Amino acid sequence: MSEIITADNDRKATQAEADKKQNELNTLSKSIGELFKSGKTDEANEARAKTSDLKEEIRVLNSKLSETESGIQKLLVQVPNLPHPSVPEGKGEDDNMVEREGGEIPKLENALPHWELATKYDLIDFELGTKLTGAGFPVYKGWGAKLQRALINFFLDEATNAGYNEVLPPLLVNEESGFGTGQLPDKEGQMYHVTEDNLYLIPTAEVPVTNIFRDVVLDEKELPVKKCAYSACFRREAGSWGAHVRGLNRLHQFDKVEIVQVAHPDNSYDVLEQMVAHAQSLVEKLELPWRILRLCGGDLSFTSALTFDFEVYSAAQERWLEVSSVSNFETYQANRLKLRFRKAGEKKPQLAHTLNGSALALPRIVAAILENNQTSEGIRVPKVLVPFMGTEMIK
Protein backbone atom coordinates (compact mmCIF):
# COMPACT_ATOMS: atom_id res chain seq x y z
CA MET A 1 0.00 0.00 0.00
CA SER A 2 2.67 2.51 1.04
CA GLU A 3 4.61 1.39 -1.99
CA ILE A 4 1.76 2.57 -4.16
CA ILE A 5 1.50 5.91 -2.40
CA THR A 6 5.22 6.56 -2.77
CA ALA A 7 5.05 5.65 -6.42
CA ASP A 8 2.10 7.95 -6.90
CA ASN A 9 3.88 10.90 -5.32
CA ASP A 10 6.78 10.16 -7.57
CA ARG A 11 4.42 10.17 -10.50
CA LYS A 12 2.99 13.57 -9.54
CA ALA A 13 6.41 15.18 -9.22
CA THR A 14 7.57 13.78 -12.53
CA GLN A 15 4.43 14.89 -14.27
CA ALA A 16 4.67 18.42 -12.88
CA GLU A 17 8.21 18.68 -14.17
CA ALA A 18 7.37 17.21 -17.55
CA ASP A 19 4.38 19.53 -17.89
CA LYS A 20 6.57 22.53 -17.14
CA LYS A 21 9.15 21.59 -19.75
CA GLN A 22 6.46 20.83 -22.26
CA ASN A 23 5.01 24.25 -21.62
CA GLU A 24 8.39 25.84 -22.31
CA LEU A 25 8.67 23.93 -25.54
CA ASN A 26 5.15 24.82 -26.61
CA THR A 27 5.76 28.48 -25.94
CA LEU A 28 9.04 28.38 -27.79
CA SER A 29 7.49 26.64 -30.79
CA LYS A 30 4.82 29.24 -30.96
CA SER A 31 7.34 32.06 -30.94
CA ILE A 32 9.35 30.36 -33.67
CA GLY A 33 6.29 30.38 -35.84
CA GLU A 34 5.80 34.08 -35.25
CA LEU A 35 9.46 34.87 -35.87
CA PHE A 36 9.36 33.07 -39.20
CA LYS A 37 6.23 34.90 -40.15
CA SER A 38 7.72 38.29 -39.40
CA GLY A 39 10.82 37.37 -41.36
CA LYS A 40 13.26 37.18 -38.43
CA THR A 41 14.79 33.98 -39.70
CA ASP A 42 18.02 34.26 -37.74
CA GLU A 43 16.28 34.57 -34.39
CA ALA A 44 13.99 31.75 -35.33
CA ASN A 45 16.85 29.43 -36.15
CA GLU A 46 18.52 30.37 -32.89
CA ALA A 47 15.39 29.42 -30.97
CA ARG A 48 15.14 26.22 -32.94
CA ALA A 49 18.53 25.14 -31.72
CA LYS A 50 17.33 25.46 -28.13
CA THR A 51 14.45 23.07 -28.63
CA SER A 52 16.49 19.95 -29.06
CA ASP A 53 17.76 20.03 -25.47
CA LEU A 54 14.28 20.57 -24.17
CA LYS A 55 12.95 17.75 -26.27
CA GLU A 56 15.51 15.37 -24.88
CA GLU A 57 14.66 16.37 -21.30
CA ILE A 58 10.97 15.88 -21.98
CA ARG A 59 11.60 12.53 -23.56
CA VAL A 60 13.46 11.33 -20.48
CA LEU A 61 10.84 12.67 -18.10
CA ASN A 62 8.00 11.15 -20.07
CA SER A 63 9.55 7.75 -20.25
CA LYS A 64 10.12 7.92 -16.50
CA LEU A 65 6.51 8.97 -16.08
CA SER A 66 5.05 6.13 -18.08
CA GLU A 67 7.33 3.72 -16.29
CA THR A 68 6.09 4.93 -12.91
CA GLU A 69 2.51 4.85 -14.12
CA SER A 70 2.64 1.32 -15.42
CA GLY A 71 4.35 0.32 -12.19
CA ILE A 72 1.47 1.80 -10.22
CA GLN A 73 -1.02 0.12 -12.50
CA LYS A 74 0.65 -3.22 -11.98
CA LEU A 75 0.45 -2.80 -8.23
CA LEU A 76 -3.13 -1.55 -8.26
CA VAL A 77 -4.40 -4.40 -10.37
CA GLN A 78 -3.09 -6.81 -7.78
CA VAL A 79 -5.03 -5.20 -4.95
CA PRO A 80 -8.15 -7.20 -4.19
CA ASN A 81 -11.40 -5.62 -3.09
CA LEU A 82 -11.77 -4.57 0.51
CA PRO A 83 -14.03 -6.99 2.41
CA HIS A 84 -17.20 -5.60 3.99
CA PRO A 85 -16.99 -5.27 7.82
CA SER A 86 -19.50 -8.11 8.23
CA VAL A 87 -17.22 -10.59 6.45
CA PRO A 88 -16.09 -13.20 8.97
CA GLU A 89 -12.39 -13.85 9.34
CA GLY A 90 -11.10 -17.12 8.01
CA LYS A 91 -8.79 -18.89 5.64
CA GLY A 92 -11.02 -21.10 3.54
CA GLU A 93 -14.35 -22.75 3.06
CA ASP A 94 -14.39 -24.30 6.53
CA ASP A 95 -14.57 -20.84 8.04
CA ASN A 96 -17.65 -19.72 6.13
CA MET A 97 -20.61 -18.84 8.32
CA VAL A 98 -23.98 -20.50 7.84
CA GLU A 99 -26.35 -17.57 7.55
CA ARG A 100 -29.65 -19.46 7.47
CA GLU A 101 -31.08 -22.68 6.09
CA GLY A 102 -34.36 -24.23 5.07
CA GLY A 103 -36.08 -27.13 3.40
CA GLU A 104 -36.03 -30.72 4.43
CA ILE A 105 -33.36 -33.29 3.77
CA PRO A 106 -35.16 -36.39 2.48
CA LYS A 107 -34.48 -39.77 4.07
CA LEU A 108 -33.66 -42.16 1.29
CA GLU A 109 -32.77 -45.80 1.23
CA ASN A 110 -30.50 -47.32 -1.37
CA ALA A 111 -30.30 -43.89 -2.98
CA LEU A 112 -28.46 -43.69 -6.28
CA PRO A 113 -26.12 -40.82 -7.07
CA HIS A 114 -27.28 -38.64 -9.93
CA TRP A 115 -24.75 -40.02 -12.41
CA GLU A 116 -26.32 -43.44 -12.03
CA LEU A 117 -29.83 -42.00 -12.24
CA ALA A 118 -28.78 -40.13 -15.35
CA THR A 119 -27.83 -43.39 -16.99
CA LYS A 120 -30.81 -45.31 -15.64
CA TYR A 121 -33.32 -42.86 -17.16
CA ASP A 122 -31.05 -41.94 -20.12
CA LEU A 123 -30.96 -38.28 -19.16
CA ILE A 124 -27.30 -37.40 -19.44
CA ASP A 125 -24.56 -39.11 -21.44
CA PHE A 126 -21.16 -38.31 -19.99
CA GLU A 127 -19.26 -40.76 -22.18
CA LEU A 128 -20.76 -39.30 -25.34
CA GLY A 129 -19.67 -35.85 -24.25
CA THR A 130 -16.18 -37.18 -23.75
CA LYS A 131 -16.24 -38.60 -27.26
CA LEU A 132 -17.44 -35.35 -28.78
CA THR A 133 -15.38 -32.92 -26.77
CA GLY A 134 -13.82 -34.21 -23.59
CA ALA A 135 -14.49 -34.71 -19.91
CA GLY A 136 -16.78 -32.12 -18.39
CA PHE A 137 -18.91 -31.61 -21.48
CA PRO A 138 -21.97 -33.80 -20.93
CA VAL A 139 -24.66 -34.46 -23.51
CA TYR A 140 -28.19 -34.05 -22.16
CA LYS A 141 -30.76 -36.31 -23.72
CA GLY A 142 -34.52 -36.69 -23.74
CA TRP A 143 -36.07 -35.68 -20.43
CA GLY A 144 -32.63 -34.61 -19.30
CA ALA A 145 -32.41 -32.09 -22.12
CA LYS A 146 -35.94 -30.94 -21.49
CA LEU A 147 -35.21 -30.50 -17.81
CA GLN A 148 -32.42 -28.09 -18.74
CA ARG A 149 -34.80 -26.09 -20.87
CA ALA A 150 -37.45 -26.16 -18.16
CA LEU A 151 -35.07 -24.83 -15.53
CA ILE A 152 -33.75 -22.10 -17.81
CA ASN A 153 -37.27 -20.94 -18.62
CA PHE A 154 -38.37 -21.16 -15.00
CA PHE A 155 -35.40 -19.14 -13.79
CA LEU A 156 -35.78 -16.51 -16.49
CA ASP A 157 -39.51 -16.16 -15.86
CA GLU A 158 -38.90 -15.75 -12.15
CA ALA A 159 -36.25 -13.12 -12.79
CA THR A 160 -38.30 -11.11 -15.24
CA ASN A 161 -41.25 -11.27 -12.86
CA ALA A 162 -38.95 -9.80 -10.24
CA GLY A 163 -38.23 -6.86 -12.52
CA TYR A 164 -35.05 -8.00 -14.22
CA ASN A 165 -34.71 -7.09 -17.86
CA GLU A 166 -33.69 -10.09 -19.92
CA VAL A 167 -30.71 -10.04 -22.26
CA LEU A 168 -29.13 -12.78 -24.34
CA PRO A 169 -25.43 -11.90 -24.48
CA PRO A 170 -22.55 -13.07 -26.67
CA LEU A 171 -20.69 -16.10 -25.33
CA LEU A 172 -17.31 -14.70 -26.34
CA VAL A 173 -15.91 -11.45 -25.10
CA ASN A 174 -12.86 -9.36 -25.85
CA GLU A 175 -9.98 -8.53 -23.56
CA GLU A 176 -11.44 -5.22 -22.36
CA SER A 177 -14.55 -6.96 -21.12
CA GLY A 178 -12.51 -9.59 -19.32
CA PHE A 179 -10.62 -6.85 -17.60
CA GLY A 180 -13.72 -4.82 -16.79
CA THR A 181 -15.26 -7.40 -14.52
CA GLY A 182 -11.94 -8.48 -13.06
CA GLN A 183 -11.45 -11.91 -14.69
CA LEU A 184 -8.34 -10.51 -16.27
CA PRO A 185 -5.61 -10.55 -15.27
CA ASP A 186 -6.54 -12.45 -12.10
CA LYS A 187 -8.23 -15.50 -13.60
CA GLU A 188 -6.55 -15.60 -16.97
CA GLY A 189 -5.99 -19.36 -16.85
CA GLN A 190 -9.60 -20.14 -15.93
CA MET A 191 -11.07 -18.90 -19.19
CA TYR A 192 -10.92 -20.57 -22.57
CA HIS A 193 -8.95 -18.28 -24.81
CA VAL A 194 -9.45 -18.19 -28.57
CA THR A 195 -6.01 -16.91 -29.43
CA GLU A 196 -6.66 -16.61 -33.16
CA ASP A 197 -9.10 -13.77 -32.51
CA ASN A 198 -8.03 -12.93 -28.98
CA LEU A 199 -11.47 -13.62 -27.56
CA TYR A 200 -12.45 -15.37 -24.35
CA LEU A 201 -15.32 -17.78 -23.76
CA ILE A 202 -17.35 -16.37 -20.93
CA PRO A 203 -17.07 -18.12 -17.56
CA THR A 204 -20.37 -16.49 -16.59
CA ALA A 205 -22.91 -14.12 -18.14
CA GLU A 206 -21.75 -11.62 -15.54
CA VAL A 207 -18.93 -10.68 -17.89
CA PRO A 208 -20.87 -9.57 -20.98
CA VAL A 209 -23.86 -8.29 -19.00
CA THR A 210 -21.87 -6.14 -16.59
CA ASN A 211 -19.74 -4.87 -19.45
CA ILE A 212 -22.87 -3.46 -21.05
CA PHE A 213 -22.18 -0.65 -18.61
CA ARG A 214 -18.52 -0.18 -19.42
CA ASP A 215 -17.79 3.53 -20.08
CA VAL A 216 -21.34 4.46 -19.24
CA VAL A 217 -22.59 7.38 -17.18
CA LEU A 218 -26.10 6.73 -15.90
CA ASP A 219 -28.62 9.15 -14.53
CA GLU A 220 -29.14 8.80 -10.80
CA LYS A 221 -32.83 8.19 -11.34
CA GLU A 222 -32.11 5.22 -13.60
CA LEU A 223 -30.71 3.27 -10.64
CA PRO A 224 -31.00 0.48 -9.87
CA VAL A 225 -30.63 -1.18 -13.28
CA LYS A 226 -31.66 -4.84 -13.20
CA LYS A 227 -30.61 -7.31 -15.87
CA CYS A 228 -30.91 -11.06 -16.13
CA ALA A 229 -29.42 -13.39 -18.68
CA TYR A 230 -29.24 -17.03 -19.54
CA SER A 231 -25.96 -18.24 -20.94
CA ALA A 232 -23.80 -21.25 -21.28
CA CYS A 233 -20.67 -20.84 -19.15
CA PHE A 234 -17.22 -22.17 -19.90
CA ARG A 235 -14.55 -22.83 -17.33
CA ARG A 236 -11.24 -24.54 -17.75
CA GLU A 237 -11.15 -25.46 -14.06
CA ALA A 238 -7.44 -25.96 -14.44
CA GLY A 239 -6.01 -27.90 -11.58
CA SER A 240 -9.28 -28.43 -9.75
CA TRP A 241 -10.07 -31.96 -10.84
CA GLY A 242 -9.97 -34.75 -8.36
CA ALA A 243 -12.36 -36.26 -5.85
CA HIS A 244 -15.91 -34.89 -5.66
CA VAL A 245 -16.08 -33.96 -9.29
CA ARG A 246 -18.03 -36.89 -10.63
CA GLY A 247 -21.09 -36.43 -12.74
CA LEU A 248 -22.48 -32.91 -12.73
CA ASN A 249 -20.51 -31.72 -9.74
CA ARG A 250 -17.97 -29.85 -11.83
CA LEU A 251 -18.16 -29.19 -15.55
CA HIS A 252 -16.29 -27.27 -18.22
CA GLN A 253 -19.53 -26.16 -19.80
CA PHE A 254 -22.75 -25.55 -17.94
CA ASP A 255 -25.88 -23.43 -18.09
CA LYS A 256 -26.75 -20.64 -15.76
CA VAL A 257 -29.17 -17.78 -15.33
CA GLU A 258 -27.47 -14.73 -13.91
CA ILE A 259 -28.92 -11.63 -12.31
CA VAL A 260 -26.99 -8.36 -12.36
CA GLN A 261 -27.75 -5.01 -10.79
CA VAL A 262 -26.15 -1.61 -11.00
CA ALA A 263 -27.05 0.08 -7.75
CA HIS A 264 -26.72 3.35 -5.91
CA PRO A 265 -23.88 3.16 -3.35
CA ASP A 266 -26.30 4.30 -0.64
CA ASN A 267 -28.44 1.19 -0.86
CA SER A 268 -26.38 -1.49 -2.58
CA TYR A 269 -26.51 -3.71 0.51
CA ASP A 270 -30.32 -3.61 0.47
CA VAL A 271 -30.06 -4.63 -3.16
CA LEU A 272 -27.76 -7.48 -2.17
CA GLU A 273 -30.34 -8.68 0.38
CA GLN A 274 -33.01 -8.51 -2.26
CA MET A 275 -30.93 -10.59 -4.66
CA VAL A 276 -30.21 -13.16 -1.97
CA ALA A 277 -33.94 -13.33 -1.23
CA HIS A 278 -34.60 -13.91 -4.92
CA ALA A 279 -32.17 -16.83 -5.10
CA GLN A 280 -33.65 -18.20 -1.90
CA SER A 281 -37.15 -18.11 -3.37
CA LEU A 282 -35.90 -20.25 -6.25
CA VAL A 283 -34.46 -23.07 -4.18
CA GLU A 284 -37.58 -22.97 -2.02
CA LYS A 285 -39.87 -23.25 -5.01
CA LEU A 286 -37.81 -26.17 -6.25
CA GLU A 287 -38.39 -27.82 -2.84
CA LEU A 288 -34.69 -28.36 -2.24
CA PRO A 289 -32.99 -28.31 1.15
CA TRP A 290 -30.80 -25.23 1.12
CA ARG A 291 -28.47 -23.13 3.19
CA ILE A 292 -26.82 -19.77 2.75
CA LEU A 293 -23.20 -19.16 3.64
CA ARG A 294 -21.59 -15.85 4.36
CA LEU A 295 -18.14 -16.26 2.85
CA CYS A 296 -15.16 -15.58 5.05
CA GLY A 297 -12.29 -13.35 4.01
CA GLY A 298 -10.17 -16.23 2.79
CA ASP A 299 -12.87 -17.66 0.54
CA LEU A 300 -13.95 -14.32 -0.87
CA SER A 301 -13.17 -13.74 -4.52
CA PHE A 302 -10.65 -11.15 -5.60
CA THR A 303 -13.30 -8.70 -6.70
CA SER A 304 -16.04 -9.05 -4.09
CA ALA A 305 -16.73 -7.08 -0.92
CA LEU A 306 -19.39 -9.44 0.41
CA THR A 307 -20.56 -12.77 -0.98
CA PHE A 308 -23.32 -15.17 -0.02
CA ASP A 309 -23.11 -18.69 -1.38
CA PHE A 310 -26.14 -20.89 -1.79
CA GLU A 311 -25.89 -24.62 -1.36
CA VAL A 312 -28.43 -27.34 -1.87
CA TYR A 313 -28.24 -30.75 -0.28
CA SER A 314 -27.77 -33.68 -2.57
CA ALA A 315 -29.19 -36.60 -0.68
CA ALA A 316 -27.46 -39.54 -2.31
CA GLN A 317 -24.01 -38.00 -2.30
CA GLU A 318 -24.83 -36.72 1.17
CA ARG A 319 -23.15 -33.42 0.58
CA TRP A 320 -23.89 -29.77 0.04
CA LEU A 321 -23.43 -28.43 -3.49
CA GLU A 322 -22.89 -24.79 -4.33
CA VAL A 323 -25.50 -23.52 -6.75
CA SER A 324 -25.28 -19.79 -6.45
CA SER A 325 -22.99 -17.02 -5.40
CA VAL A 326 -24.41 -13.55 -4.81
CA SER A 327 -21.95 -10.69 -4.42
CA ASN A 328 -21.65 -6.98 -3.96
CA PHE A 329 -18.56 -5.65 -5.72
CA GLU A 330 -19.18 -2.10 -4.57
CA THR A 331 -17.04 0.13 -6.79
CA TYR A 332 -14.42 -2.48 -7.60
CA GLN A 333 -15.78 -3.40 -11.02
CA ALA A 334 -17.29 0.05 -11.61
CA ASN A 335 -13.85 1.56 -11.24
CA ARG A 336 -12.42 -0.70 -13.92
CA LEU A 337 -15.48 -0.34 -16.09
CA LYS A 338 -15.71 3.44 -15.64
CA LEU A 339 -19.34 2.86 -14.74
CA ARG A 340 -20.66 5.98 -13.11
CA PHE A 341 -23.86 7.85 -12.41
CA ARG A 342 -24.58 11.53 -12.17
CA LYS A 343 -26.69 13.12 -9.48
CA ALA A 344 -29.14 15.71 -10.69
CA GLY A 345 -27.44 19.09 -10.85
CA GLU A 346 -23.98 17.72 -10.14
CA LYS A 347 -21.24 17.97 -12.67
CA LYS A 348 -18.95 15.21 -11.56
CA PRO A 349 -20.25 11.66 -11.92
CA GLN A 350 -19.47 9.11 -9.22
CA LEU A 351 -18.89 5.38 -9.31
CA ALA A 352 -21.89 3.11 -9.06
CA HIS A 353 -21.98 -0.25 -7.28
CA THR A 354 -22.29 -3.50 -9.21
CA LEU A 355 -23.78 -6.73 -7.91
CA ASN A 356 -24.49 -10.09 -9.41
CA GLY A 357 -25.68 -13.51 -8.50
CA SER A 358 -26.49 -16.86 -10.00
CA ALA A 359 -30.20 -17.48 -10.17
CA LEU A 360 -29.31 -20.24 -10.59
CA ALA A 361 -26.59 -22.51 -11.98
CA LEU A 362 -28.15 -25.63 -13.43
CA PRO A 363 -26.00 -28.75 -13.09
CA ARG A 364 -25.94 -29.12 -9.32
CA ILE A 365 -29.62 -28.19 -9.12
CA VAL A 366 -30.23 -31.04 -11.53
CA ALA A 367 -28.04 -33.32 -9.42
CA ALA A 368 -30.01 -32.46 -6.30
CA ILE A 369 -33.39 -32.79 -7.97
CA LEU A 370 -32.49 -36.20 -9.40
CA GLU A 371 -31.08 -37.52 -6.16
CA ASN A 372 -33.61 -36.05 -3.74
CA ASN A 373 -36.68 -36.80 -5.81
CA GLN A 374 -35.91 -40.37 -6.80
CA THR A 375 -38.69 -42.84 -6.12
CA SER A 376 -39.33 -46.39 -7.10
CA GLU A 377 -41.67 -45.06 -9.81
CA GLY A 378 -39.18 -42.62 -11.30
CA ILE A 379 -38.04 -39.10 -10.59
CA ARG A 380 -40.63 -36.71 -9.28
CA VAL A 381 -40.63 -33.35 -11.07
CA PRO A 382 -40.88 -30.37 -8.69
CA LYS A 383 -44.35 -28.79 -8.96
CA VAL A 384 -43.12 -25.49 -10.33
CA LEU A 385 -41.41 -27.28 -13.21
CA VAL A 386 -44.36 -29.45 -14.22
CA PRO A 387 -45.83 -26.80 -16.58
CA PHE A 388 -42.44 -26.51 -18.28
CA MET A 389 -41.83 -30.27 -18.38
CA GLY A 390 -45.29 -31.45 -19.25
CA THR A 391 -44.93 -34.39 -16.89
CA GLU A 392 -44.98 -35.02 -13.17
CA MET A 393 -42.65 -37.96 -13.30
CA ILE A 394 -39.53 -38.79 -15.25
CA LYS A 395 -39.64 -42.51 -15.94
Add this chain to the structure above:
RNA sequence: GGAGAGAUGGCAGAGUGGUCGAAUGCGGCGGUCUUGAAAACCGUUGUACCGCGAGGUACCGGGGGUUCGAAUCCCUCUCUCUCCGCCA
Protein backbone atom coordinates in the same frame (compact mmCIF):
# COMPACT_ATOMS: atom_id res chain seq x y z
C1' G B 1 -11.79 -14.34 -47.95
C1' G B 2 -11.30 -10.11 -52.16
C1' A B 3 -11.92 -4.71 -53.40
C1' G B 4 -12.92 0.13 -51.75
C1' A B 5 -14.24 4.04 -48.14
C1' G B 6 -13.90 5.79 -43.40
C1' A B 7 -12.89 6.62 -37.74
C1' U B 8 -13.10 14.36 -35.07
C1' G B 9 -16.83 16.72 -28.83
C1' G B 10 -23.80 13.70 -26.35
C1' C B 11 -25.16 13.28 -31.83
C1' A B 12 -24.47 15.16 -36.91
C1' G B 13 -20.51 17.31 -39.37
C1' A B 14 -16.33 21.04 -41.04
C1' G B 15 -11.32 21.33 -40.65
C1' U B 16 -5.17 18.82 -45.04
C1' G B 17 1.39 21.76 -40.95
C1' G B 18 1.37 27.16 -36.59
C1' U B 19 -3.65 32.00 -34.64
C1' C B 20 -7.43 24.39 -33.47
C1' G B 21 -9.59 21.98 -27.59
C1' A B 22 -11.19 22.35 -32.50
C1' A B 23 -16.30 26.00 -37.13
C1' U B 24 -21.43 25.14 -37.76
C1' G B 25 -26.05 22.60 -36.76
C1' C B 26 -28.88 19.58 -33.37
C1' G B 27 -29.45 18.19 -28.42
C1' G B 28 -28.63 19.63 -23.00
C1' C B 29 -28.50 23.54 -19.27
C1' G B 30 -29.50 28.87 -17.72
C1' G B 31 -32.06 33.32 -19.03
C1' U B 32 -35.33 37.11 -21.81
C1' C B 33 -40.28 37.23 -23.63
C1' U B 34 -45.22 34.63 -22.02
C1' U B 35 -50.85 33.71 -17.50
C1' G B 36 -48.18 28.94 -18.75
C1' A B 37 -45.93 26.45 -22.76
C1' A B 38 -44.06 26.52 -27.73
C1' A B 39 -41.46 29.61 -31.10
C1' A B 40 -37.85 33.38 -31.27
C1' C B 41 -33.64 35.64 -29.13
C1' C B 42 -29.26 35.83 -25.63
C1' G B 43 -25.76 33.10 -22.84
C1' U B 44 -23.64 28.49 -21.60
C1' U B 45 -22.28 23.37 -22.46
C1' G B 46 -16.08 17.46 -23.26
C1' U B 47 -12.77 14.30 -20.27
C1' A B 48 -8.44 13.11 -17.39
C1' C B 49 -4.09 14.51 -14.70
C1' C B 50 -0.96 18.28 -11.90
C1' G B 51 -1.57 22.82 -8.86
C1' C B 52 -4.21 26.06 -2.62
C1' G B 53 -4.87 29.27 -6.76
C1' A B 54 -3.76 31.84 -11.16
C1' G B 55 -2.94 28.41 -14.35
C1' G B 56 -0.52 24.22 -16.80
C1' U B 57 -0.42 19.39 -19.47
C1' A B 58 -2.60 15.53 -22.30
C1' C B 59 -6.55 13.71 -25.39
C1' C B 60 -9.49 14.54 -32.87
C1' G B 61 -9.90 5.29 -33.06
C1' G B 62 -4.82 2.73 -30.61
C1' G B 63 0.57 2.66 -31.06
C1' G B 64 5.00 4.58 -33.41
C1' G B 65 7.54 8.22 -36.65
C1' U B 66 8.76 13.04 -39.43
C1' U B 67 8.92 18.39 -37.69
C1' C B 68 10.94 23.89 -33.79
C1' G B 69 5.48 22.87 -34.26
C1' A B 70 0.66 17.40 -36.23
C1' A B 71 -6.57 16.51 -35.96
C1' U B 72 -3.80 17.70 -40.56
C1' C B 73 2.18 14.29 -43.38
C1' C B 74 4.36 8.96 -43.02
C1' C B 75 4.25 3.77 -40.93
C1' U B 76 1.47 0.20 -38.28
C1' C B 77 -2.58 -2.00 -35.64
C1' U B 78 -7.73 -2.19 -34.47
C1' C B 79 -12.60 -1.26 -35.60
C1' U B 80 -16.83 0.37 -38.73
C1' C B 81 -19.34 0.88 -43.41
C1' U B 82 -20.23 -0.36 -48.86
C1' C B 83 -19.74 -3.92 -52.85
C1' C B 84 -18.34 -9.05 -54.21
C1' G B 85 -17.68 -14.17 -52.54
C1' C B 86 -19.17 -17.84 -48.90
C1' C B 87 -22.88 -19.11 -45.47
C1' A B 88 -26.65 -20.60 -40.32
